[in-house]
Amino acid sequence: MSLQLHYREAGDPTAPPLILLHGLFGSSANWLGIARRLAADFRLIIPDLRNHGRSAHAMPMDYPVMVEDLLALMDQLGISAAHLCGHSMGGKVAMWLALQHPERLERLVVADIAPVSYSHRFDAIFDGLLGVDLSPAATRQQLDQQLARWVDDAGVRGYLLQNLLRIDGEWQWRLNLSGLQAALPELLSFPEVGGQAFPGEALFLHGSCSDYVRESYRPIILRHFPFARLRMIEGAGHWLYAEQPDKFTALCCSFFSADGNGGR
Incomplete structure (x- = not known):
């Protein structure tokens, strides 16, 4: 459907x-x-x-x-x-x-x-997006610094962080990360x-x-x-x-x- x-x-x-x-x-x-x-x-x-x-x-x-x-x-x-x-x-x-x-x-x-x-080439990205600590007190710059542990390219981090929103004081990903990770074999x-x-x-x-x-x-x-x-x-x-x-x-x-x- x-x-x-x-x-x-x-x-x-x-x-x-x-x-x-x-x-x-x-x-x-x-x-x-x-x-x-x-x-x-x-x-x-x-x-x-x-x-x-x-x-x-x-x-x-x-x-x-x-x-x-x-x-x-x-x-x-x-x-x-x-x-x-x-x-x-x-x-x-x-x-x-x-x-x-x-x-x-x-x-x-x-x-x-x-x-x-x-071939699979997104492990580090999923690990990073799922591993970042979305503490309400964190700034976007701090979240970028966290993500750098997994993704060293600043341009790619900027692309990924476009999906991060603050809603009612809480950081949230617009992406369905678990769904995308499960579907990755189909997408690749x-x-x-x-x-x-x-x-x-x-x-x-x-x-x-x-x-x-x-x-x-x-x-x-x-x-x-x-x-x-x-x-x-x-x-x-x-x-x-x-x-x-x-x-x-x-x-x-x-x-x-x-x-x-x-x-x-």
């Missing part, structure tokens, strides 16, 4: 709809900088996926059910088909929608992820695709400093997305839209335009 998602809406309501999907541990807030750059040209829909942001905590947590959530949101908003841009986990949601419901999609951008299974994998292929245009962007999209993944990407273009963004890691926002936006706008000149 689909879940009613919280979402942000921005941009030109008469322009082509573009849905932006965040990654694991993220929320719609992650896209606000990009949204400001795209607002003149698109009707932007930016949801919080289930167990993230202001959307409800609900299980199961896998790609088929997240796609059902997204289709229900599109129906709610009267959107028959849209452009889709997803980062990391959100990119997998976007790919699964493209493969299962290609008629609901115009063009697809996938940011720093591939339709493959990944990708559903069995068989011979399905998306018949539309797709652009796969990856950061030069990230190892999420390797050259060895190119054949499987092109098997399921035969009209895909693959482009590297120099100087970017996994969070390429935040690290190189101007390059990311320029590539997306070019691709979503009539000529679709994203480049292979």
Whole structure:
């Protein structure tokens, strides 16, 4: 059963709809900088996926059910088909929608992820988020210092701490941490695709400093997305839209335009 998602809406309501999907541990807030750059040209829909942001905590947590959530949101908003841009986990949601419901999609951008299974690399993050002492007396700076015991990258800590809110004097995580941890094997994998292929245009962007999209993944990407273009963004890691926002936006706008000149 689909879940009613919280979402942000921005941009030109008469322009082509573009849905932006965040990654694991993220929320719609992650896209606000990009949204400001795209607002003149698109009707932007930016949801919080289930167990993230202001959307409800609900299980199961896998790609088929997240796609059902997204289709229900599109129906709610009267959107028959849209452009889709997803980062990391959100990119997998976007790919699964493209493969299962290609008629609901115009063009697809996938940011720093591939339709493959990944090895577990989030133990330290879960340990940190679950291990931080959320004392009401703690400041956000003190909580950041605590989290640094497990997560040494200040940028990643800042990304994670966006999910920490003070409600009625108590610190609370917006994330459904126990649910996400239980669902992690599903989220790291990708559903069995068989011979399905998306018949539309797709652009796969990856950061030069990230190892999420390797050259060895190119054949499987092109098997399921035969009209895909693959482009590297120099100087970017996994969070390429935040690290190189101007390059990311320029590539997306070019691709979503009539000529679709994203480049292979």
